[in-house]
Amino acid sequence: MTSGDPDPTTETLMEELLRSTGLLRRRLRAEANPDELTWSQLAIVERLFRQGAATTADLARAEGVKPQSMGATLAGLERDGLVARTAHPTDGRQFLYALTEAGIAARAQHQLLKRAWLASALARLDEHEKESLRTALHVIRRLSET
Amino acid sequence: MTSGDPDPTTETLMEELLRSTGLLRRRLRAEANPDELTWSQLAIVERLFRQGAATTADLARAEGVKPQSMGATLAGLERDGLVARTAHPTDGRQFLYALTEAGIAARAQHQLLKRAWLASALARLDEHEKESLRTALHVIRRLSET
DNA sequence: TATTGTTATACTCTATAACTATA
DNA sequence: TATAGTTATAGAGTATAACAATA
Secondary structure (H helix, E strand, O other), rough: OOOOOOHHHHHHHHHHHHHHHHHHHHHHHHHOOOOOOOHHHHHHHHHHHHOOOHHHHHHHHHHOOHHHHHHHHHHHHHHHEEEEEEEEEOOOOEEEEEOOHHHHHHHHHHHHHHHHHHHEEEEEOHHHHHHHHHHHHHHHHHHHHH | OOOOOOOHHHHHHHHHHHHHHHHHHHHHHHOOOOOOOOHHHHHHHHHHHHHHHHHHHHHHHHHHOOOOHHHHHHHHOOOOOOOEEEEEEOOOOOOEEEEOHHHHHHHHHHHHHHOOOHHHHOOOHHHHHHHHHHHHHHHHHHHHHH
16 A cells, blocks of 8 residues: 555644644633633624624534534523524524624623733734744635535 | 734634634544544544553643543543553552553554545645644644743 | 542533424 | 424533542
8 A cells, every 4th residue: 555644744733733722722711711701602702793693503604513502602692691682584483693782892801801811922923923823724724624 | 002902813813713723623523433533532542652651640741631631531541442551660649551452453543544534635735735734833832832 | 748540510512313483 | 395493412521629549
């Protein structure tokens, strides 16, 4: 077999990428205060802020998760009073989720304080390092969409 | 306030990085067969293969998780017969975990088949793209260690 | 006293399956 | 029939807290 193990360094690369992003993810969670939004919640809040109301299915597609999973996340945000739903104007099956005043306030607060150490860590990256993250971002996205 | 919101594009960058790696992670898990090792398990199996026996605390430190969390992952591998423990020669509190024959076989199998679509996706990256992933890897690692 | 490991408990994120209501 | 959403259940991955055994 000439290409059964196509490129060992590429495999290692992927394992290392998952390992390091997992570490970053754990680190970010450990630094968060208990009352802060999780990253999943923040992603939805940001999306609703930018594009206005959306349905469960819309958000699920946009974030790449199953509708049931998105429903669970939205239920948490709704319970905390950060989003509210209204009936869809034409389709009785659907609901439109939108940020409440509290949701808008929570977003603004997170925009200001974010994760303290993350802000300081990012500040220490030079432009070249940021650029490499941006480039890698596109590659990772392409991988996910394959 | 002149620097309360230091660099919006940098914040976005981090959010996008977490979003895209989260997507990749979900994609990888969705593609895995039920009997395959998870990435967490595979990381431990690889590590034990490369460096031989290790204790719970060693592995926890190396992977950046709490000892209790590592204990849970090791318990799963032990239940499946892929790792086995022996008493530490000098410290009665510790155990040394090592791969069993089945563990070595499982690793070899994963080295061969890996995730099918991952292999094909990686094969389509050109050298420049791989290089950008490698560079980003170091940046992410630095961020995690800050 | 400090460290290693275990047990108990809980939370986040995500999934599948089965269901109801509506289109 | 197909789609939107809900409910129930499960599993991976992780954490904190409290404990026992050993150093």
